[in-house]
Each structure stands twice: as C-alpha cells, then as structure tokens.
C-alpha cells in the first residue's frame with residue numbers, strides 16, 4: 771500500500787516505541803532475574819522474526835493473491851514509499867506473538883514480542899536502505915543490498931530473506947549473482 775511520508779517513516783518510531791513500552795511494562799520492579807529472562811526471550815524473538823520475515827515474504831506476499839496485490843506494488847515501484855501501516859502491523863504482530871505467549875508468563879511474552887517488533891523494524895530499515903542507499907563495498911548493507919536486488923531483478927524467484935540469507939540457504943531459495951547494485 772502506498773503510504774504518506776509520515777506514515778511510512780512513522781513505522782521507524784512507532785515499532786521500537788511499542789517494544790520499549792512492552793519492556794518497561796514487563797520489567798518495572800522485577801529485578802535481575804526478570805531482566806535475564808526477558809533478554810533471553812528477546813533474543814529468541816529476534817531470531818524468530820527472521821523466519822517470520824522469510825515465511826511472510828515467500829508464502830504470503832508471493833503466493834496469496836490478497837497480499838500479492840499489495841506486494842506487487844512494491845515490485846512495480848521499488849523506490850516508492852510502500853508498506854503496511856505500522857499501527858496495523860504492530861497490532862497483528864502483538865496478536866500473533868504476544869497474546870498467545872501470555873500463557874508462558876508476562877516477561878517471556880513481552881521479551882519475545884519486543885524481539886519480533888525490533889526484528890520487524892530492522893527489516894524495514896535494511897529493506898529501505900537496500901533501495902535508497904548506495905553502500906560501501908564489503909559492508910553488511912552492501913551484501914544485503916546485492917542480495918535483495920537479486921530478489922527484484924534475478925530471472926529466478928528467491929532471496930526472500932532481507933536481514934539474513936540463512937533461511938534462503940536452508941530452503942534452497944538462495945540466488946547468487948544478477949543482483950545489480952543499482953537499476954539505474
């Protein structure tokens with residue numbers, strides 16, 4: 771969906787803010803033990819995000835017609851400010867990765883959901899930079915950009931992961947080459 775500048779860049783503020791609120795809410799007055807458990811759940815949440823990112827991109831955005839319609843807009847106009855409105859994305863992520871985990875306790879649910887939210891923000895940042903920043907060769911962003919450009923311009927489908935190539939390697943969708951640094 772084409773977004774206004776405020777809504778598009780608002781994501782970069784709203785998402786970590788939601789994670790911060792969750793963290794403070796869970797950790798206020800719970801001491802070191804609570805913080806350790808929260809940090810562990812947070813790290814697992816970030817790792818889980820990379821799989822969510824891969825799965826959503828591969829099996830929803832490129833398979834399910836309803837989502838494909840929105841994602842095709844990004845492929846047709848890769849530099850446009852296109853995305854999901856953050857309040858909607860945050861609500862969906864909380865409904866899927868916070869509410870059900872409450873059975874394991876508030877600290878675990880908060881840590882895991884914060885990891886997912888931060889992973890989502892990282893994905894938005896890396897994806898945005900992959901399209902709008904020309905990085906220094908050899909840098910991490912350079913690798914990410916080459917990888918994502920192959921997703922856009924390689925004749926074969928693949929490279930669904932934006933933050934990491936791990937799941938593409940695992941599911942044999944890793945593309946090499948044809949990742950032009952720039953379309954222009």
Ligand SMILES: [Zn+2]
Pocket residue numbers: 827831832841845921
């Ligand atoms: Zn795509």
Ligand SMILES: [Zn+2]
Pocket residue numbers: 844848897901918922
């Ligand atoms: Zn893209």
